Amino acid sequence: MSTQEHRNKSGFETRAIHAGYEPDPTTGAVIPPIYATSTYKQDGVGGLRGGYEYSRSANPTRTAFEGAIAALEEGERGFAFASGLAAEDTLIRALCRPGQHAVIPDDAYGGTFRLFDKVEKVWGLDHSPAAVSDPEAVRAAVRPGETKLVWVETPTNPLLNIADIEALASVAHEAGALLVVDNTFASPYLQQPLTLGADVVVHSTTKYVGGHSDVVGGALVVRDLELAEQITFHQNSMGAVAGPFDSFLAHRGLKTLAVRMDRHCDNAERLVAFLQAHPAVSQVIYPGLPEHPGHDVAARQMRRYGGMLSFRVAGGEAKALDVCARAEVFTLGESLGGVESLIEHPGRMTHASVAGTELEVPADLIRLSVGIESAEDLIADLERALS
Structure with missing residues (x-):
């Protein structure tokens, strides 16, 4: 087992400090550098060093943060975005098609409601609000054959309702839908939805992850690698990625999250x-x-x-x-x-x-x-x- 694999299996506080990055082999730097670069020298045509070619596709500072938040959420892949809503929009476009449907909380964050009601609805994705604290209400809101996402916040914003993640995972999966959990209020320290059956975790990393009101960002974490490939494609194609300095600040925040x-x-x-x-x-x-x-x-x-x-x-x-x-x-x-x-x-x-x-x-x-x-x-x- 590598040092990083060992750290990823350690306690939360240890993973928060070490996951996603090994000290730099050249300098020994214990904190990921801010790679303020847009492009990378290739060793011949297609000869990429570490998979890096252009910083919209990947940047080492962003990679370190994405690995760290994935480890803390006990997922397989993490993705960093320019804002929480950029993460949400990219996820929706990656997974949904016009004519499909989503269930959202009946007390959702206003920005999430606006995204579904004023942006995604025009694009062709319908939605129905439901009380996410009641699995049967969510089940009743699901449209067989149409519902692609069951989207929950827990606790919700601002009424602090609680969704039973395990129960809602069953409801979503029975309908052939995916369960998306906005974990912003709880943070990975208080709750790990992927371990309870969720398919995707959403964060506004502006909030507890960053923790110092000095960065705007968003993140997605998934456990399924096929789903990760879909998000990877759309993250690069849509381009609303976190910059290196924003990734640095969010990663720094993770270290003191606990x-x-x-x-x-x-x-x-x-x-x-x-x-x-x-x-x-x-x-x-x-x-x-x-x-x-x-x-x-x-x-x-x-x-x-x-x-x-x-x-x-x-x-x-x-x-x-x-x-x-x-x-x-x-x-x-x-x-x-x-x-x-x-x-x-x-x-x-x-x-x-x-x-x-x-x-x-x-x-x-x-x-x-x-x-x-x-x-x-x-x-x-x-x-x-x-x-």
Whole structure:
């Protein structure tokens, strides 16, 4: 067994540090260099060094990151893209054809809904929303002979519903469809969907993978090599690849993912307890709560419950907007998964694209991406904002 194969079979934290790259044989560099090159010298016509000819097709910095995220998701191949939506679009075009159909979450991320509803639908791919927390609802939404993808987020964004990945894999496969799991909220540290029967994992690597709010990117991971070849062709043909510097930053983020996620979870649990006791809060939504309808499934398929939480406030939309405006340690902003805590109003911000549709989110909902600051400071900030 090679050193890399041994590392790929090691614990998560060890793989996060070492998978995807061996120290450079020439210099001994322990971190992958940023290969800022567009093309590569060939040793004669067709004589490629390491398979590299043009950096849209492959780049060594990107290759290292793709290998690392594949190892952490326990997949066979990883693919890095310029954004999470670029990864999603490439996957859809690789696997689907006009006239086919997809099932999507009935509380999907607004950008994913927009992609399916405003881009892929025009191209000819139809879709049906379904409650991914209910396997029978997903089964009812499947169209025999037409459904190609069952697309789920777990936890969902922003209502934090939980999908039973094993159950939905059975539903999808019985219909001849593939199960795609957006694992952005959980990250590979908390959940590995491929080990539970999923066919493809999607990430916005902008979020927990990068972890520092300094890079935009996306990734796909698959376990089937034939499927990998289809994605390889479309990744190169469509060209929305991650650049070398973006790949470097995302790979750097993977190395500290485990320790960051534990702190995100610790802080989120402290805030959940605080918010549950606050009189201005009408509901706290977090999979770690025993009363959460998906708690038992989350306990079975996740290591911990994550750094994302949502809550509803008494006083409706006006109060929710006021809380967002008054927060100071929490930064008012979109995105999630960085070391800094963010607060947002989904109905006006990340999920504005679903306003007026069956996916519309409650107007009194606030979403928190809990960072790794002092939990005491975060609690004090929310106390001020809610008062």
